Structure formats: structure tokens, C-alpha cells
Amino acid sequence: MILRLLPILGITFIDILGFSIMIPLLPFFVKQFGAPDVAVGFVISAFSVCQLIAGPVWGNVSDRIGRKMVLIVSQVGSTIAWTMLALARSIPLVLVSRALEGFSGGNIGVTQAYVGDLVEPKRRGEAFAYVGAAFSAGFVFGPATGGWLAEHYGYAVPFLVAAALQLITLVVTIFMLPESRSKAQNGDAAESAVSVRDIARALVDRAVAPVLWLRLVYTFAMYGWFASMTLILHAQLGWGVGEVSFVFAGFGILQVVLQLAVVGRLVDAIGNRTATNAGLALCTGAFMLVPFAHTFVLAVVLLVLFGTGLSILNSAFPALASEVAPDDRRGTVLGAVSGIDSLAGSVMPPIVTGVLGMFGVAPAAAIMVTLVVVALVMGLLQARGAAEPCANPVTATVSAE
DSSP, X not given: OHHHHHHHHHHHHHHHHHHHHHTTTHHHHHHTTTOOHHHHHHHHHHHHHHHHHHHHHHHHHHHHHOHHHHHHHHHHHHHHHHHHHHHOOSHHHHHHHHHHHHHHOOHHHHHHHHHHHHSXXXXXXXXXXXXXXXXXXXXXXXXXXXXXXXXXXXXXXXXXXXXXXXXXXXXXXXXXXXXXXXXXXXXXXXXXXXXXXXXXXXXXXXXXXXXXXXXHHHHHHHHXXXXXXXXXXXXXXXXXXXXXXXXXXXXXXXXXXXXXXXXXXXXXXXXXXXXHHHHHHHHHHXXXXXXXXXXXXXXXXXXXXXXXXXXXXHHHHHHHHHXXXXXXXXXXHHHHHHHHXXXXXXXXXXXXXXXXXXXXXXXHHHHHHHHHHHHHHHHHHHHHHHHHXXXXXXXXXXXXX
């Protein structure tokens, strides 16, 4: 299996390496223009608002014409967007560059659909763990590289490096990535469930909708945390670009170790639903520690809990979504998942960073704790509901006897 996934894993690694260069830098980059905390949230939202429009569409289109072509188009747009960000000299230009990146951002949902095409259902948890490891490996090198470059050469250089890495993924995709769907499969998809109406249908489908709504609630919490994490670490521990960048790099190392050594086997052993709930429970514990993380030790405990929970969720949930999605609509369903993520990313960053700027860390953390607890309750109820039909045939047999 690993040999079949190598091209997409390599592309994912390079893609995320470039993207992760920006993650710890963007809040400091925005603040250098004299903007308040809430402006950081709006800049992050600009990407997500546009991806909200583009994500489900890219997933739908990938069902029609194949995953490879969509990835190529996405990478071209991302290369231009990173170059614009490097040249931006005002908040409006920063917003435009992030919006273009959002419109181009079909990578995640299409990558997940690509993996789902190649791997049989029973091994998708393990396969998505490899994708998560490639994703996390990018986070090992990207933030540290970006922080070092920004401290020595300013913000433009790391953003240009990110643009160059996107260009590399474009070349690799064109020349090394095989299409995961045959022409016949693309034709079948185009004739069946591939319209915007079908995406809307997935959101109310009894089999798919509960999983999608669960994703929405817990992703609200995740986007709130990622939007405010750098600002919180700076406020509570005084960490700047260099320190935050190395925190993200350490976080990436943790993710790689977990994905390769633990998470894939764990998800396959306990099942996608149980693993998803375990991940939510760990994230709940992490978010409850946020207001108290004024020391290095507590910050490490918080990040380890969150990193472990996120690793499990990143492997278990895509496998769960693939499990409930019809084969010919997997790209559409996972595109809808990407769109749901973008909805959360559109709404939560300004809310949490605004609350953080006005009221402090504790109220901002309370928002995230509440959301992830609600998601955990939803997950537990769904797991219980999914188990009940398994008992019905036995009951019916006993009654018949």
C-alpha cells in the first residue's frame, strides 16, 4: 500500500512544508501593520470564506474529471497567491492574497478522495495515518524554517520560499502523480451524483449528515484555537516569532511520531467512531488547560494533549467520512467536508481573536471548550446509534425462534 501512496504523500509533504512556513508568521505579519488581534482573525477567515465556496466544488469537479487535474489547477493558484503575499504592503493586499489561496485550495479534500480511491475500506484508517504523517512532517520543517528566515531576512523571503515549494508540487503532480480514477469512473461520476444539489443532499442524508454536523462543531473549536494559538502563547509566555515557530516544529515532530507509530494501528483496532471520540476527549482536556498555561511545562502538556487528539482525529474522521460515503460520491462528500471546515474557518477566527483581544484568554478558551464538549457528546450519541442496528438482527432471530 505504501508504494502506491508514495507520490501523493510526497506532494502532501512539500505542499504542507510551504503552507506551514506561514502558520506561525501570519499573526506577527498582520500585527506589524498596527492591526488589532481581531484583524488576524479576519485575515485567516479570508482564506476560509473563499475555500468554503471552492472546496466542495473542487471535490465535485474531481469526481468528474479526475483528481490530478484539480490538484494542478489548485497548485497554480497557490503559487500566485504566495507570491502576492510576499509582496503585500498593506492589510487589503494580504486579504486579497489569502482569498486567492482560498479559491485555489482544493488540495485537502481532493487528496483525501485520491487516497480513498486507492485503498480498500478496511485499510483507509492506516492510509490516512500515512497522509497525516506526511502532513505533520511538513510542519516539522516549515515553521522552523519560516521563523529563522523571517528573523534574518524579513517576512517576504519565507513567503517566496512557500511559493517556490508550491511550484515544485506542481511539477511533481504533472510528471509523477498518476490519476487515481479511470475515464470510465469519471464518466460514471459525471452522470450520477456530482451536482451542487448532490452536495446539499449529502448534508441532509441520514447516513452522511450526522458525521458532517459532528465535523462542523468540532472544527469550530479547532479553527478558534489555531487562529488564537500564536496570540495566546505570545500573551501568556511572551514568545515571539522564533519561539512560536519552534513550538510548531515540535508539534509537527509529535504528530509524525504518533501517526507512524500509534495512530494508524489504533484507529484500525478500535474503529473510526471510537477513535474520533477519543480524539475529541483529548482535545477537551487540552483546551481546558489553556487559561492556566503560563509556564513552559503546562504549555507542553497542553500541546501534547492537543497534538495527540488532533492526530487521532485527522486519521479517524476522513476514514469515517469515506466509510459512510458512496464510492462514486466520495470526492463530493469529502469536498463537502472541506467546505464545512472552511465554514468553521470563516466564522471562528474573528470571533475568538475578537474575544481574546477584548476580554482575555479565559473567555476565548471557554468558547473552544464548549464546542469540543458538544462535539464529543454528539460523537458518543452517534456511536451508540450506529451500534443499535447490529443488535436488531439478533433480536429478530431470537423473536422468530
